[in-house]
Amino acid sequence: MISDHRTLPRRRGPVLAEAILEAAIAELTEGGYANLTMERVAIKARASKASVYSRWPTRMELVMDVFYHLMPDPTSPPDTGTLRGDLIATFRQTAQLLAGPAGEAVRGLLGDVLPDPGRTAEVRRRSHQHGRQTMEEIARRAVASGEISADAVTPSRLEAGPAMLRYHFLSQGPQISDEVIIAIVDEVMVPVLMAQPPADPA
Numbered sequence: 001m002i003s004d005h006r007t008l009p010r011r012r013g014p015v016l017a018e019a020i021l022e023a024a025i026a027e028l029t030e031g032g033y034a035n036l037t038m039e040r041v042a043i044k045a046r047a048s049k050a051s052v053y054s055r056w057p058t059r060m061e062l063v064m065d066v067f068y069h070l071m072p073d074p075t076s077p078p079d080t081g082t083l084r085g086d087l088i089a090t091f092r093q094t095a096q097l098l099a100g101p102a103g104e105a106v107r108g109l110l111g112d113v114l115p116d117p118g119r120t121a122e123v124r125r126r127s128h129q130h131g132r133q134t135m136e137e138i139a140r141r142a143v144a145s146g147e148i149s150a151d152a153v154t155p156s157r158l159e160a161g162p163a164m165l166r167y168h169f170l171s172q173g174p175q176i177s178d179e180v181i182i183a184i185v186d187e188v189m190v191p192v193l194m195a196q197p198p199a200d201p202a
Contacts, residue, residue: 019045020052024066028101033063033108060112063105064123070102074133083142083193087161087185090134094165095176103174110170131162139193151197161189 023045027036038059042049056062078089097103106127113119135158142148164184168176 016045016047016051017055020047020055020062021066021069023047024062025070025101028063028066028104028108033104033111036063036108038062060109060119063109064126067102067105067109068126068130070097070100070105071130072097074130075137077134077138079141081145083138083145083147084185084190086138086141087189088181090138091161091165091176091181091185092178094162095181098165098169098176099174103169107174127166128159132158135159135162142193148193149197152193152195154198157192160192161185164188 020041023041024036026044027040031040036059038052038056039049041062042052045052052062056065072093078086078093080086080089098106109123113123132155139148139153139158143150143153161184165176165181168180
């Protein structure tokens with residue numbers, strides 16, 4: 001039996017928004033992006049459709065916020081005490097998220113936003129910004145501990161590992177093995193961050 005949201009205690013603001021996001025996560029887990037509807041999310045959240053649409057006019061906008069709701073704080077990646085350990089732990093965390101509703105969200109989003117260059121650019125911008133903040137914090141720790149030189153930290157070097165994870169996720173499927181993660185860290189990320197700083201073009 002479906003409860004009438006009008007008979008339930010009234011929720012507002014962050015409490016209601018959290019309930020809607022959690023309902024959307026459950027719908028993604030149970031039925032995937034293709035079967036997610038605003039009506040089903042409203043029913044699961046025990047909220048009105050109007051309260052969902054007032055915050056997220058489209059399914060795409062709701063799922064985009066779900067994805068970032070699931071992502072960890074980019075300024076606080078795992079702290080293992082070493083550069084290699086931090087990278088492995090962070091990439092494992094990312095792989096675990098992409099294997100669940102967060103991965104389902106991003107796959108569905110990409111299918112919806114690709115025809116719209118503006119929305120595609122926004123998804124990429126937010127995704128890259130999140131990953132860049134995480135990698136910058138890991139590099140900052142490694143510089144502070146003396147593992148790497150600050151001059152060796154460049155945007156391109158920091159982007160290498162996350163870009164490889166995204167490629168593997170999109171081309172090979174949502175399951176990213178530990179072997180792939182360790183290979184990216186040991187064969188790409190640690191060597192490039194410990195290499196000599198790039199030469200000054202001047």
